[in-house]
Amino acid sequence: MTSKTLKTRRNWSSKFSETFQASLQTYKKQIDGNSRLKLIDIFCGFLVAVGVIQFAFVCVLKDNFPFNAFLAGFICCVGQFVLTISLRMQVVKSFEGISKERAFGEFIVASLVLHFISLHFVN
Amino acid sequence: MKLNSAIRGLVACLLFVCSTCEASIAKVSPSSSKRTLIIYDKKITDLRAYSDYFENLAQLELDLEFVSVVNDTKDIELFDKGVKLYSNVVLFPLRSRKISKDVTAETLIRFSAAGGNVLAITSPQSSTEAVRTYLNELGIYPSPKGYQLSDHFQSRQDGTLQLDEKSIRSNEVISADGNALLYNGSAALLKNSELLFPVLRAPKTSFTKSSRDEGEWTTGTQGFLAAGFQSLKNARAAWVGSESFFSNAFYEVNAKAVMDITKWAFLEKGVIRSLGASHSHRDGSTYNEEPYKIKDDIIYTIGLSEWRDGSWKPFNSDDVQLEIKMIDPYYRVTLNPSNATEEVQFYTSGEIKLPDHHGVFSFITDYKRNGYSFVFEKDVKAIRHLANDEYPRSWEISNSWVYLTSIFAVGLSWMLFVFFYLTSRPKSLAMPEKKMQ
Numbered sequence: 236m237t238s239k240t241l242k243t244r245r246n247w248s249s250k251f252s253e254t255f256q257a258s259l260q261t262y263k264k265q266i267d268g269n270s271r272l273k274l275i276d277i278f279c280g281f282l283v284a285v286g287v288i289q290f291a292f293v294c295v296l297k298d299n300f301p302f303n304a305f306l307a308g309f310i311c312c313v314g315q316f317v318l319t320i321s322l323r324m325q326v327v328k329s330f331e332g333i334s335k336e337r338a339f340g341e342f343i344v345a346s347l348v349l350h351f352i353s354l355h356f357v358n
Numbered sequence: 359m360k361l362n363s364a365i366r367g368l369v370a371c372l373l374f375v376c377s378t379c380e381a382s383i384a385k386v387s388p389s390s391s392k393r394t395l396i397i398y399d400k401k402i403t404d405l406r407a408y409s410d411y412f413e414n415l416a417q418l419e420l421d422l423e424f425v426s427v428v429n430d431t432k433d434i435e436l437f438d439k440g441v442k443l444y445s446n447v448v449l450f451p452l453r454s455r456k457i458s459k460d461v462t463a464e465t466l467i468r469f470s471a472a473g474g475n476v477l478a479i480t481s482p483q484s485s486t487e488a489v490r491t492y493l494n495e496l497g498i499y500p501s502p503k504g505y506q507l508s509d510h511f512q513s514r515q516d517g518t519l520q521l522d523e524k525s526i527r528s529n530e531v532i533s534a535d536g537n538a539l540l541y542n543g544s545a546a547l548l549k550n551s552e553l554l555f556p557v558l559r560a561p562k563t564s565f566t567k568s569s570r571d572e573g574e575w576t577t578g579t580q581g582f583l584a585a586g587f588q589s590l591k592n593a594r595a596a597w598v599g600s601e602s603f604f605s606n607a608f609y610e611v612n613a614k615a616v617m618d619i620t621k622w623a624f625l626e627k628g629v630i631r632s633l634g635a636s637h638s639h640r641d642g643s644t645y646n647e648e649p650y651k652i653k654d655d656i657i658y659t660i661g662l663s664e665w666r667d668g669s670w671k672p673f674n675s676d677d678v679q680l681e682i683k684m685i686d687p688y689y690r691v692t693l694n695p696s697n698a699t700e701e702v703q704f705y706t707s708g709e710i711k712l713p714d715h716h717g718v719f720s721f722i723t724d725y726k727r728n729g730y731s732f733v734f735e736k737d738v739k740a741i742r743h744l745a746n747d748e749y750p751r752s753w754e755i756s757n758s759w760v761y762l763t764s765i766f767a768v769g770l771s772w773m774l775f776v777f778f779y780l781t782s783r784p785k786s787l788a789m790p791e792k793k794m795q
Binding site (some may be wrong): 311339343 | 776
């Protein structure tokens, strides 16, 4: 291994860790003292975990019966995740002409519709 | 317990049905009438040489009529204005060109098609074209005139052969008793046909040859000495290639085989019939009370009896099958013997699940075996699919508990989220926004 390649590799890895550190710093700064953002991120993490558990269950069983129930459960997680991320984007920076309060109201209505549909789809 | 009593109920019902018709059918013979015509040729056949055979025939309560083709003023007719006159016809070897003006090969075929039974006997001396054409139609190709079956390993001076048990190819027609049969005559080739089956086969070392040295008609086991034919309407025809097989000279040895072949041909042996097939839900309720839907448990039953020695007896077999069929058989189930009465053996499928497929299905028992009359029972019934409220709810399926739990988990955690979101005090977000840019 020549010193040149070693150098570029070190260069590359240090660059990556630099970038990663920078992003982490920015993220920490963003949520620092902002309990709402923290709350949203924790909730998102939970949704991802529940979705992954269901998918793993199907993989381990090698059987997706009853498929409608799986779809309802999985899509409920994904949908809730998407809605929550949309809320987060508006909490960080409001969309033009839409106040944060209105955004939260829309989030609640959309979530209720999602839960209603999921429960009916699971039969 | 419930199931047991249901089956018992079904059986009792069946028993009742057969006991009510028992009195009327117990003694009814499968052959409709006993009128039998024996056509022979005075010139080559002396009926006195077959007296033992005719005596035995009389014991079958057959109504015998003899008619000779030569020098007989009486015209032979099998039909009167299109109605069949006889139920059985015996054809002894004939040397005349025709049987009669009215009886041709076509008439014989028409007679067979109308349900008439034919016992055709040929011999190396017989040469009637009509009989030969008729036999060819059935797939039997007897050797031409002058061909004689011989076997240098065992032929006597007069060409008589001994047929051991290996020659008997159909136990349904001739039940072997270990005694050798005596045979002096010709052999035939048989066509591959599902309706035709060999009864007697030529010995391994035999051959059929003309005295004029024209080559062999059959060699070894490719030749057959007797064959049976049964049409899809259960009309029968039997062929034997030897006249002397029936004669008094051989009768002491051949009596049983001769009578077996005759009885078989005249529907006195190997006749089975079905007492109707039935099927129901496993709790005994019929299709009419509750139509079948997919994956229902049902029980199929069929009763078979056999005409043997002058009365109906239970027919025992281990290869009766039920087919549940929609174009293709979805199921082909071998039925098990259940209960039997004095006349009928019942077969049941036990509990079977209907196919997981809706549509119009046929419940068929198609029992076609060489030597037995054909039984075909078919019932067409629709199997419906599940109505939308007949599927199991998700909570009845344990797999879906995982998905249900996760939906409720999402809902519950969402409520907590909303609660905490509203109670938390947001700080100014101006600073991170700036940073992000």
